[in-house]
Amino acid sequence: MALHAKTNADGIGYIGSESTFEAGVSSVFETGTKFMADTVGILMRNSKWLRPALSSSDTLDTPVFSGVYPINSSSTATALGMPTPSFGVVEIIIHNDTHKRATWMPADGAGSWVRHKTNGTWGAWKQSAELWNRRVLSSADNLDTLTDQGVFYVYSGTVSTALGLPFNGVGIVENLIVGNTTKQTTRPVIGTQEWTRHKTGGVWYPWAEIAPAVASPKQTTPGSGVKTVPLALTAGTTETNTDIVGRSVRVPVQYGATIPRWRVHVRNWHTRTGGTVNTSHALTGVWIGKGSTTTGAYTATPTQVAGAATIPAGTTEWVSSWINHELPADVEHLLSFGINNATATTAAYPLGHAWITYAAADTTALEAGSVVNRVPFDWWIEAEVPVHVPAVAAYGDSITAGTGATRPVFDSWPSQHGRLNGFLPVHYAWPGTGMTEHLTPGDHIWGIYGATDKPDAVIHFMGQNDVGNGVALATVQERFNTTVDLLRDKVAPVVHAATITPASTKTTEVMDVQRAYNDWLRTMPKGVRSIIDFAALVGNPEQTGLQAQYDSGDGLHPNTAAYTAMGNATPKSVTSKPLEPRIKDTGTRDITTTKTASVNGGSVFIRRRDDLVMVMFNGVSVNTAGHINIVPLPVGLRPKSITGANWRNGLVVDDAGTSVRNTSYFNGFLRILGAETGKVYQGTVWFYADGDLPTPYPGTAA
Known part of the structure; x- marks a missing residue:
């Protein structure tokens, strides 16, 4: 029977024979979705290959006819001894009563498994598409006694060390057995090194390196294909410290572009002033997992991505190893860490949104702790992404850091703009600061993100505190000109600017200067690429304060709704890079x-x-x-x-x-x-x- 693919007048696709079309089946279904098994089954129905569903009281010997048998619940799959507890289909091929073959295809797309009955005895399930791919190794395994051939996986540095591998990290081990001789080859996921060892006459010989390491540049070079982007989780403000003993802290993480690889930077200092806190802290580890960025609750136990370490005192930062745990675009995650000091120890407490408890062991608990808008230490993620992923920096004060939002930093307008448009947001933002603090090339703020790559563009939104301190219009304009030059040199060659939002807390004289400054900005001085008129967007018609629906309550700082409006109003064109197309997808x-x-x-x-x-x-x-x-x-x-x-x-x-x-x-x-x-x-x-x-x-x- 020939099958044909057609589309009706409403644009509905269907396939089938010329006489009877079966709607809704198409090659568009991706492997890995819940539609896989149904696609297989529905194509077979007219040939009577599809058989009645199995129940929990059946066994694989119950069917007397070959065919595909649905399993309609995870409980039935478990009762029948399927290798995964999910609904799906099992194809049974019967040669005779003592020789049969069963193929399990779960509908969640997790692969397929095969089991054989030979001479009246059923063998173990084996993943048919991945017979050479074995399993994940644990610290309890012994490489000397592996009896299966294939590729085994190592998912942490702790396990690689326990197994005696010649590297510390994620990697694979290939085990090949020929008679009484065994050969093992291992290599880390990141890097070019490779080692081998073998067993002959019952004796294992040491690991020998067969492929050396090749150094890779820290900075992006032409043709490298990747770049590094700094993503702030906190924003340094006035030098606020607190004493801590035990803490479990989790912060929201969600970006508009996929991050394949990343690492964490932590420092006990204040980024705005450069002031350090000369105490070290005992870090129990770092975890990442899917969860609600609104409630702070994990949906499943998070994965540990960094082990115990010491956060140094003073200017030295702690940097994790590179973490090969992908953060997909638009997916909510929570990053948690634990502190377990012997005694109360002083820590910097910058701005940021978090959920905390007072026990370091709570890092993996599903439920969240108390909501706070201060986070111990300065935290940022160094994201390694393809060079085509746009990164846009924002240079500003508390209104760029997100003060007044429900979730500071996370709900700031640069963060929301990035999630909306597929950008990665780079925060050069510190509450209380002004251009007057950043007028020389040697100011420490230009180097807070180390040797990461430059963003594609930067938006100049500094000046609220310069004007607020009562300086003359000419002085503010001079500071703008100076900082634009520094931004082009230190941050990004493409500079945009935004008008300063009005505040009802300022005097009439100060607001007169601010309105004049905004008018001057609208002339696009210093060759800025564009002006984003935040003042007109969230200010009242008289420009004497914020609109009521956008006021956080203090007359100066916008609220979350205002930051959302500001993020939406920031055009995609602020980056010089073409945007990658973004696919709309609800997921299953x-x-x-x-x-x-x-x-x-x-x-x-x-x-x-x-x-x-x-x-x-x-x-x-x-x-x-x-x-x-x-x-x-x-x-x-x-x-x-x-x-x-x-x-x-x-x-x-x-x-x-x-x-x-x-x-x-x-x-x-x-x-x-x-x-x-x-x-x-x-x-x-x-x-x-x-x-x-x-x-x-x-x-x-x-």
């Missing part, structure tokens, strides 16, 4: 909890990637017959150009493969047409939507 969402009362059981998943929407029915059973609403579809996940009209397309099939039903969209719901009571329906339908993604996304991430 579990919307089972939104199903209607007519649905007894099963699961429903949805995903929109760009304008393609995919909905998967997995074991959906109904308790009444007819046209049954299954789940609501929010705006942004509805068929394109459909408003209350009935759309019919996309097929779902019952578990026996005998009852095929259309799905439709009607008045906000996705429904099954002509559903039969007690039937269990499966299938994936897809269609095109338009407009923005829904906010928030429905359901939960799957």
Whole structure:
């Protein structure tokens, strides 16, 4: 039977024979999504290869016919002894009663496993697509006694040291056995080194280096393909210190561009003044994990990415090893660290948003501690990213650091601008400062980020405190000219500027100077590329203060809503680099909890990637017959150009493969047409939507 791919008048894709088309199956589904197993199954249904679903009371010997058998719950998968606890399909091929083959394909896309029955005995599950790829090694393993051939993985420096490997870090070990001889080869993930050793006559010989290390430049060089970008987690303000013994601290981390590799810098000092605190602290480690940047709660136990260390006293910073834990764009993470001092020890306490407890062991707890807007020590991430990823710096005071926001630094306008447009934000921002503190090339602030690469552009938004101190207009203008030259030399060659936001706390005379200064900025002095008019955006019409909805309450600092507006108003064109296209993607969402009362059981998943929407029915059973609403579809996940009209397309099939039903969209719901009571329906339908993604996304991430 020949299959054909077609599109109907509504832009809905489907495939099938010339006489019967099955909607919703396409090669567009990516490996690794929950649609994989359904794609396999639905293509086979007309050939009767799909068999009834297995239950918890079955065994792999229960089926008497070869075919694909759905497993519709994780509990059933566990009861049947599947290697992963998830729904999916198992393909059973029967030669005779004593020789069989089972292939397990979980719907979460985690790979596939094979198991054989030979001479009446079932063997162990083996990951078929990765038979040479073995498992992750732990500190309890012994490389001398490995009996399986293949590639083994080492995911931490602690484990590599315990195993006696010749490097400290993440890497792989390949084990090759030929008769009584074993050869092992190992190499770290980062670097060019490689070592080998072998066992002959029962004796292991030492590791020998067969590929030496090749030094890589710290700074980006032409053609290197990567650059380093500093990402502040804190902002130095006035020299505030506090004494600490034990602390568990976690800070929100989320960026608009993917960061493949990074490391952490920590220093016990005040970045604004350069003042140091001459005490060291016992760091228990650093952890990273997915979690809510709103509540501070981890969704799962975080991963430790750095071990115990000492944060030095004075000007010396502690820098972690490079961390190969990708931070995907637009994904919320929490970075946590623990402090466990023997006695109360003084620490710098800069601006930043965090959740803290007073026990170092709480770094991996799922629940959050108390909310604070001060963080022990100066923290920043050095991100290594492809050279095409734009990085934009912001030079400013407390209003650039995000004072007045719910989450300072994280909710600042540069941070929000970066998350919105796919930039990485670089903060040259310190509460209380002014241009007057940065008028010479030797000022310490120009070197706070070490040998990282220059951003693509910088926005000059300094002057609030210069004007606030009552200096003359000409003096502020002179300081602007000087700092623009320094920014071009020290930070980025492309300079933009922004007008200073009004404050009701200032005198009439001071505000007269500030309004004149903003008017002068609008003439684009010193060849700045553009002017961003923040004053007009968040100030009142008279420019005597902030608009009420944008005032944090002190008359000077904007609130989170204002910083959001400022981030949105900052144009993408502030960088000279072309932006990489950003794909709209909700990810796979579990919307089972939104199903209607007519649905007894099963699961429903949805995903929109760009304008393609995919909905998967997995074991959906109904308790009444007819046209049954299954789940609501929010705006942004509805068929394109459909408003209350009935759309019919996309097929779902019952578990026996005998009852095929259309799905439709009607008045906000996705429904099954002509559903039969007690039937269990499966299938994936897809269609095109338009407009923005829904906010928030429905359901939960799957």
